[in-house]
Amino acid sequence: MIVVDDIHKHFGGFRAVDGASLTIREGSITGLIGPNGAGKTTLFNVIAGHLKPTSGRVTMGGEDITGLPPHELFHKGLLRTFQIAHEFHSMTVRENLMMVPGDQTGETLVNAWLKRRQIAREEEALRRKADEVLEFLTISHLADEKAGNLSGGQKKLLELGRTMMVDAKIVFLDEVGAGVNRTLLMTIADAILRLNKERGYTFVVIEHDMDFIGKLCDPVICMAEGKVLAEGTLDEIKANEQVIEAYLGTGLKNKEMANG
Amino acid sequence: MKMRDAGLFALVAALLVLTGMMQSWNLALQILNMGLISAIMALGVNLQWGFAGLFNVGVMGFVALGGLAVALTAMPPVGDAWRAGGLGVFSALIVAAVAITLAVVIWRKRLPARGWLVAAVLLVGFILYRELFDPARDAIEAVNPALQGNLGGLGLPVLFSWPVGGLLAAGAAWLIGKTALGLRSDYLAIATLGIAEIILAVMKNEDWLARGVKNVIGVPSPLPTAVELQENAGFAARFADPITASTIGVKLGYAVLFAVVLIALIVLMQLALKSPWGRMVRAIRDNETAAEAMGKDVTRRHLQIFILGSAICGLAGAMMTTLDGQLVPGTYQPLRFTFLIWVMVIVGGSGNNFGAVLGGMLIWFLWVQVEPVGAWLIGALTSGLPEGAFKDHLMDSAAYMRLFTMGLVMLLVLRFSPRGLIPER
Amino acid sequence: ESHASEVKLGVILGFTGPIESLTQAMAAGAELAMSEVTESGALLGGAKVTPVRADSTCVDAGAATAAAERLVTAEGVKGIMGADCSGVTGAVLTNVAVPNGMVMISPSATSPGLSEAEDNGLFFRTAPSDARQGVVMTEGLIGMGVKSVAVTYTNNDYGKGLADSFQQAFEAAGGEVTISAAHEDGKADYSAEVGALASAGGDLLVVAGYVDQGGAGIVRGSLDTGAFDRFHFPDGMIGAALEENFGSELDGSTGQVPGTDSPGAAKFAEVVGDKFDVSGPYTGESYDAAALILLAMQAAGSVEPGDYKSKVEMVANAPGEKIYPGELAKALELIAAGTDIDYVGATDVELIGPGEASGSFREIKFEGGKMTTTGYR
Amino acid sequence: MAEPFLIGEAMTGGYGRGPDILHDCTISVDPGQIAVIVGPNGAGKSTGMKAIFGMLNLRKGRVVLDGDDITDLSPQDRVRRGMGFVPQVNNIFPSMSVEENLEMGAFIRNDDFSSTMAQVYDLFPILKDKRHQAAGELSGGQRQQVAVGRALMTQPKVLMLDEPTAGVSPIVMDELFDRIIEIARTGLPVLMVEQNARQALEIADRAYVLVQGANAHTGTGKELLADDEVRRSFLGG
Amino acid sequence: MDLLNAFVALSNFVLVPALAYGAQLALGALGVTLIYGILRFSNFAHGDTMAFGTMAVVLFTWLFQSWGINLGPLPTALLALPFGIVICMGLVLLTDRYIYRFYRAQKVKPVVLVIVSMGVMFVTNGLVRFIIGPDDQRFADGERFLISARTFKEMTGLDEGLAIKTGQALTVVIAVIAVALLFWFLNRTRTGKSMRAYSDNEDLALLSGINPEKVVMVTWLIVAALATLAGTLYGLDKSFKPFTYFQLLLPFFAAAIVGGLGSPIGAIVGGFVIAFSEVLITYAWKKVLTYALPETLAPDGLAQLLSTDYKFAVSFVILLVVLLFRPTGLFKGKSV
Ligand SMILES: Nc1ncnc2c1ncn2[C@@H]1O[C@H](COP(=O)(O)OP(=O)(O)OP(=O)(O)O)[C@@H](O)[C@H]1O
Ligand SMILES: Nc1ncnc2c1ncn2[C@@H]1O[C@H](COP(=O)(O)OP(=O)(O)OP(=O)(O)O)[C@@H](O)[C@H]1O
Numbered sequence A: 001m002i003v004v005d006d007i008h009k010h011f012g013g014f015r016a017v018d019g020a021s022l023t024i025r026e027g028s029i030t031g032l033i034g035p036n037g038a039g040k041t042t043l044f045n046v047i048a049g050h051l052k053p054t055s056g057r058v059t060m061g062g063e064d065i066t067g068l069p070p071h072e073l074f075h076k077g078l079l080r081t082f083q084i085a086h087e088f089h090s091m092t093v094r095e096n097l098m099m100v101p102g103d104q105t106g107e108t109l110v111n112a113w114l115k116r117r118q119i120a121r122e123e124e125a126l127r128r129k130a131d132e133v134l135e136f137l138t139i140s141h142l143a144d145e146k147a148g149n150l151s152g153g154q155k156k157l158l159e160l161g162r163t164m165m166v167d168a169k170i171v172f173l174d175e176v177g178a179g180v181n182r183t184l185l186m187t188i189a190d191a192i193l194r195l196n197k198e199r200g201y202t203f204v205v206i207e208h209d210m211d212f213i214g215k216l217c218d219p220v221i222c223m224a225e226g227k228v229l230a231e232g233t234l235d236e237i238k239a240n241e242q243v244i245e246a247y248l249g250t251g252l253k254n255k256e257m258a259n260g
Numbered sequence B: 001m002k003m004r005d006a007g008l009f010a011l012v013a014a015l016l017v018l019t020g021m022m023q024s025w026n027l028a029l030q031i032l033n034m035g036l037i038s039a040i041m042a043l044g045v046n047l048q049w050g051f052a053g054l055f056n057v058g059v060m061g062f063v064a065l066g067g068l069a070v071a072l073t074a075m076p077p078v079g080d081a082w083r084a085g086g087l088g089v090f091s092a093l094i095v096a097a098v099a100i101t102l103a104v105v106i107w108r109k110r111l112p113a114r115g116w117l118v119a120a121v122l123l124v125g126f127i128l129y130r131e132l133f134d135p136a137r138d139a140i141e142a143v144n145p146a147l148q149g150n151l152g153g154l155g156l157p158v159l160f161s162w163p164v165g166g167l168l169a170a171g172a173a174w175l176i177g178k179t180a181l182g183l184r185s186d187y188l189a190i191a192t193l194g195i196a197e198i199i200l201a202v203m204k205n206e207d208w209l210a211r212g213v214k215n216v217i218g219v220p221s222p223l224p225t226a227v228e229l230q231e232n233a234g235f236a237a238r239f240a241d242p243i244t245a246s247t248i249g250v251k252l253g254y255a256v257l258f259a260v261v262l263i264a265l266i267v268l269m270q271l272a273l274k275s276p277w278g279r280m281v282r283a284i285r286d287n288e289t290a291a292e293a294m295g296k297d298v299t300r301r302h303l304q305i306f307i308l309g310s311a312i313c314g315l316a317g318a319m320m321t322t323l324d325g326q327l328v329p330g331t332y333q334p335l336r337f338t339f340l341i342w343v344m345v346i347v348g349g350s351g352n353n354f355g356a357v358l359g360g361m362l363i364w365f366l367w368v369q370v371e372p373v374g375a376w377l378i379g380a381l382t383s384g385l386p387e388g389a390f391k392d393h394l395m396d397s398a399a400y401m402r403l404f405t406m407g408l409v410m411l412l413v414l415r416f417s418p419r420g421l422i423p424e425r
Numbered sequence C: 001e002s003h004a005s006e007v008k009l010g011v012i013l014g015f016t017g018p019i020e021s022l023t024q025a026m027a028a029g030a031e032l033a034m035s036e037v038t039e040s041g042a043l044l045g046g047a048k049v050t051p052v053r054a055d056s057t058c059v060d061a062g063a064a065t066a067a068a069e070r071l072v073t074a075e076g077v078k079g080i081m082g083a084d085c086s087g088v089t090g091a092v093l094t095n096v097a098v099p100n101g102m103v104m105i106s107p108s109a110t111s112p113g114l115s116e117a118e119d120n121g122l123f124f125r126t127a128p129s130d131a132r133q134g135v136v137m138t139e140g141l142i143g144m145g146v147k148s149v150a151v152t153y154t155n156n157d158y159g160k161g162l163a164d165s166f167q168q169a170f171e172a173a174g175g176e177v178t179i180s181a182a183h184e185d186g187k188a189d190y191s192a193e194v195g196a197l198a199s200a201g202g203d204l205l206v207v208a209g210y211v212d213q214g215g216a217g218i219v220r221g222s223l224d225t226g227a228f229d230r231f232h233f234p235d236g237m238i239g240a241a242l243e244e245n246f247g248s249e250l251d252g253s254t255g256q257v258p259g260t261d262s263p264g265a266a267k268f269a270e271v272v273g274d275k276f277d278v279s280g281p282y283t284g285e286s287y288d289a290a291a292l293i294l295l296a297m298q299a300a301g302s303v304e305p306g307d308y309k310s311k312v313e314m315v316a317n318a319p320g321e322k323i324y325p326g327e328l329a330k331a332l333e334l335i336a337a338g339t340d341i342d343y344v345g346a347t348d349v350e351l352i353g354p355g356e357a358s359g360s361f362r363e364i365k366f367e368g369g370k371m372t373t374t375g376y377r
Numbered sequence D: 001m002a003e004p005f006l007i008g009e010a011m012t013g014g015y016g017r018g019p020d021i022l023h024d025c026t027i028s029v030d031p032g033q034i035a036v037i038v039g040p041n042g043a044g045k046s047t048g049m050k051a052i053f054g055m056l057n058l059r060k061g062r063v064v065l066d067g068d069d070i071t072d073l074s075p076q077d078r079v080r081r082g083m084g085f086v087p088q089v090n091n092i093f094p095s096m097s098v099e100e101n102l103e104m105g106a107f108i109r110n111d112d113f114s115s116t117m118a119q120v121y122d123l124f125p126i127l128k129d130k131r132h133q134a135a136g137e138l139s140g141g142q143r144q145q146v147a148v149g150r151a152l153m154t155q156p157k158v159l160m161l162d163e164p165t166a167g168v169s170p171i172v173m174d175e176l177f178d179r180i181i182e183i184a185r186t187g188l189p190v191l192m193v194e195q196n197a198r199q200a201l202e203i204a205d206r207a208y209v210l211v212q213g214a215n216a217h218t219g220t221g222k223e224l225l226a227d228d229e230v231r232r233s234f235l236g237g
Numbered sequence E: 001m002d003l004l005n006a007f008v009a010l011s012n013f014v015l016v017p018a019l020a021y022g023a024q025l026a027l028g029a030l031g032v033t034l035i036y037g038i039l040r041f042s043n044f045a046h047g048d049t050m051a052f053g054t055m056a057v058v059l060f061t062w063l064f065q066s067w068g069i070n071l072g073p074l075p076t077a078l079l080a081l082p083f084g085i086v087i088c089m090g091l092v093l094l095t096d097r098y099i100y101r102f103y104r105a106q107k108v109k110p111v112v113l114v115i116v117s118m119g120v121m122f123v124t125n126g127l128v129r130f131i132i133g134p135d136d137q138r139f140a141d142g143e144r145f146l147i148s149a150r151t152f153k154e155m156t157g158l159d160e161g162l163a164i165k166t167g168q169a170l171t172v173v174i175a176v177i178a179v180a181l182l183f184w185f186l187n188r189t190r191t192g193k194s195m196r197a198y199s200d201n202e203d204l205a206l207l208s209g210i211n212p213e214k215v216v217m218v219t220w221l222i223v224a225a226l227a228t229l230a231g232t233l234y235g236l237d238k239s240f241k242p243f244t245y246f247q248l249l250l251p252f253f254a255a256a257i258v259g260g261l262g263s264p265i266g267a268i269v270g271g272f273v274i275a276f277s278e279v280l281i282t283y284a285w286k287k288v289l290t291y292a293l294p295e296t297l298a299p300d301g302l303a304q305l306l307s308t309d310y311k312f313a314v315s316f317v318i319l320l321v322v323l324l325f326r327p328t329g330l331f332k333g334k335s336v
């Protein structure tokens, strides 16, 4: 589905992404892990058009999408969430969701003046959809709250919720789990699986929670220092010496995992 | 909440009525008319800032372009000048346009050494332009310089110039937007400010266009003038005091014209704001990166809004020049035509159309009325002082009370409603 | 009712804004004429004349119009002394004075365009139009044997008009204008202008600006860099500030202001004493403007503008007994007695054509840091 | 039992004039202890921390530090009293370099803090490499490390951490937990909010489950881990 | 010899004045940029603050002059400067205490502070005119020139003179010192760093034990000192007139922005960019070229790129071009 070919992204002299190449299969849920500062987010930003790569190519279904602006990629079915939540802070939570779908009739000025009736109908449908999403994320009671007033975790949920407002082809999730309650996170994992199975969405997931990765992802790609370090099933990755050294460590958490 | 808004509008109305009763209705209407125009300008700025977060500090330039439109549309053409240099000027302008387009095209083509090519094209273009332009300009400016010396206008009815003013401003805004909208916050601000100064420099110095600093006076009026009414026997006979009747009548006429424009604009803007379009625009203001990721073309939206807002300012500028009956480039000062409008928007409440309108009316009222208030204040303060140099000094300083009082009032209003009188939602 | 006990006159000048530093003295000049008349007790049987000031801001036509509107329709003034800058003057004239039939005498608006404005005989000015001064200046300079000059002008209708008319006259007389460069008032720095002027060169520099505005900045810069050491100053530049700021640095420079060999100006200075600075531009004109309105009222026997507008030219022009500053009481009595007067005033007022001052000029030379009068033209 | 070292007692309050978020909520910690707060998103965990730190007006309840009632002190004064806090969001100075961020942590200290800084760099080696880079240019996890490092620089008498491990890689998280235990062993009370609840509860001497601004369960970490209901509803099964 | 003349002419009319003007702009822009950088708003009252401080200096200068105190060849104003600075500090602290602090506590958007500063601008504007009036005031004394055009000609025997005014030299020297000090203060001292921290993240600054009120106060004190300094130096070189000081605001902002808001070095470089572009672009090269080129090549016309009418337009065009290539100024400024 998406082929990343030898992408480099340099900030000044610093090579945040340094020749990363990877392939994301259609219909897969690919996990992307790696130490802090490995270049995962930067790679997302390059693929999703927020940063121009220093060099390299990204293709989607065979089509070259390198350097296309995000709004065009959105219309091609590529969605992303942000690691540091990017809510529309002065708008209500519901509005945050309702603004997402593209090609709304009322988004053209002339239509906004002339096609009042049609817009009202569309809005009704959107509102229903948004409320469903909110229900799912267990934040229905916040529908009319300003998004800027949400708690840290709630903002992350809203990030995720936005991707559920439209039919996407491929969704990039950048640490949706950080700061989200684990019980809810597992529910989210279920939803991701469902979207993947039922609607055929492709997912790419950055996450530091191995439970979450383990539940969802195959394959898992580990990055370090801007390059792809290893790729395989989670078990293969976990067994990789380099990965253990750079990323997983042998601490308490993994000991526990090994036990459990 | 709604009650409070209505109350505030009632307050402004009451201030005007009070002016009418205590001072004169002519004055009240005069303030109302300029207040309506100010409200329209504030609407334009509010569209850009309040809704889209675009920091336009070049309002003055667009207002001035509106004024220019009046001169170019409504003034009679100067036949001799056209014959003397019309062709030359226009062929020069076309040469310039071609050269610039060519340069842009070459730049876009990413040819090797494009920098030199572009420079060469521009240089040749410039020389050619000056060759064609200079003699034509001199010829035009030589035609009856004391009174004309310019090409004149199209001689159309003056009301046509209002939409033309909007279009002219929109055209300029398009150009600016294409180049400068990538800038953020205060950087965009100073860029627009600079562009406004450039527009003004052109208007002041290109005499062939609209006489430059020599001013255009005697702009035709869309309504019968007070003098015409007074000279009209039927009118004069109908009223006991034809002077007052005619001056008030004309002002009422303008008030109606302006109010129609203002209301139409408010309706359109409210409709837009309450629609998905408005939601999208607010989302862009809140967080451009996220909006972009959600499929919204931020650049296009910004351009659209920048053009619309500027066009509204241009329209208001044309209306104002019509009301003044003259085009005086020297009048356009950033303090009055940019920053005062900003004060209106912020004091009224940015992000809220009604706030902007209220701010426009209220601040204009104060701008005019703080002068007598300030003088009165000084009088009251000094009444207890003994006669002498100090008192004389204070009395002489009464004029400065105008800005002083204005500042004080602004600070007070903002103190009690830091987010504006009618805040967003 | 013609024998009003109180007559209000509007004084509309830019008390704030770009020429704020000139207007206090101008207003004081006009108000001096009013108090003189009040004290005489001779106007229409003892009417008291009260000035009402309003701020024209010099640049903001909207505010100026509103202020004038207030004077006319709310304060009930019977005549307007003002406005100052040509732009606001035009706006006040067409939007307030003409519709309300109000007489307006501007002490300082010099733009030729205003002559053409529809004024229904209501508009007059005591400052001469720029065209005339250009010619006078040319005669003076050619007479001194000056062949080539650089010109800088303040970028408004006054400066531009004056520079244009001077250039035309000077070139016609065989002189050369090496450069004619605009400067904006109230700016921080004039090095660029001075540089360009210096580069162009010339026997001397003509500064068609204002004495406490950009004009002063240009002179300062030219002297400091040694670009020019001789200048020629038209009316806007002549003022005490020039002596104060530059003193003997200007020795050898010349200039001219409206004025005649009539003793008017001297008398004016005498009358004023140290009340305010008479040498600033347009103070005499302001005095004269206010005086003319009041004398015309007396001549018409009415304070209504509609009645006295036709008398303004009559009292201003010959024939009649000459009236100088400080003699307003005498003038009022003469008029009351039916004697014709010819108001000379501080600036030798003579109205020609449509309400304009004819303008004779006093020529000035700097010697020993002081302005001295060398002749009249 | 003597009064705890730091206690937010029966706190009730909310943001500005908005509704109450906290309802009669009590949180405390003693020297040498690690107290952990867990709970669903929006439960009021961060709000509770802010309340203890004085960034919120309490309508009821009080905050006591070391026997002194500090309910009315400003946050700054609390810092001077020895409280250190890492907020959940906006917890770095983005345009200052990493090193300057750490220096700012030591702002109230007048002694030589270079050894503390060395310790922080030991703990987070990546920060040492990036010491001259603007913190705003760091990756998410790196920022989190800067934030914790900044708080450590204060050498506080009590350390409050709002989700210190959100977004950090497993290896760093382990180090962090180790370090927190170490800190607590030196006698410094640590109060933290965690979503990586299982690991956190492992090491917690005292644990609170907050639901809708109120205490739902309280106990030692082990007790709560053993509680089935808590496991199911809050720890992800 | 002719080349020398050309160079002297160029220095006299372009380099020296532009250098002095640039330094004046730089000092003003420093104040603007500091407020923007730390308090995060564009302070429209800066021009009038400057007028206020300078007014105090002028009044003290007159007082000293009336007492017969002077500094010999240096202007007496230098002696009055500290007093003026103290008074200006008083003014800004009062405005902060009674006006800005309220809005800070409310956490209003920066643009509201901009408008508030316009209110302050109007009020200060009125105050200054109340006290000293709107007129031009001269207060320079001492030696006007380090070297005057005439002396230079006599000394060197060249045809062209070179004038360097005491005020110009003072301005440049003081501007350099001020920037160096400020730079050192912000980047090296504890208080300076705490100011930057405050501007970066106010809440976190609070959590680090930084006293925000102190940061704000120190900022204002520095700004008052800079404003008075800039105003006095400008006044010594040209003259003191409130309206001109208000008008200076525009070039200040232009300079601060070209350099990058919040960056002290940017303000300095920006000041010189603006000053040199104003002076250079409209310079008539005739004189210089006539000296520099052989007779046959000497220009007939003025060899002027654009007439002085377009002076400001041109400097703004340069500003635009800079911004198009470096959207946050030459030195990567902030944007709120
Ligand atoms: N704008 C920037 N300027 C300079 N360096 C940057 C910039 N953005 C990111 N970097 C650097 O690039 C590296 C990769 O950052 P990135 O955000 O991609 O990491 P990551 O893999 O997402 O880490 P994490 O798991 O912590 O989120 C980091 O070392 C960071 O410091
Ligand atoms: N600044 C604010 N203004 C108004 N309400 C707020 C504000 N911040 C948070 N809230 C509300 O207070 C409630 C509790 O928020 P808090 O941040 O304390 O949750 P939390 O338990 O820390 O959640 P999370 O695990 O997601 O960080 C939420 O419902 C949130 O909407």
Ligand SMILES: [Mg+2]
Pocket (backbone or CB within 6 Å): A040, A041, A042, A083, D139, D140, D141
């Ligand atoms: Mg990341």
Ligand SMILES: [Mg+2]
Pocket (backbone or CB within 6 Å): A151, A152, A153, D045, D046, D047, D088, D162
């Ligand atoms: Mg939280």
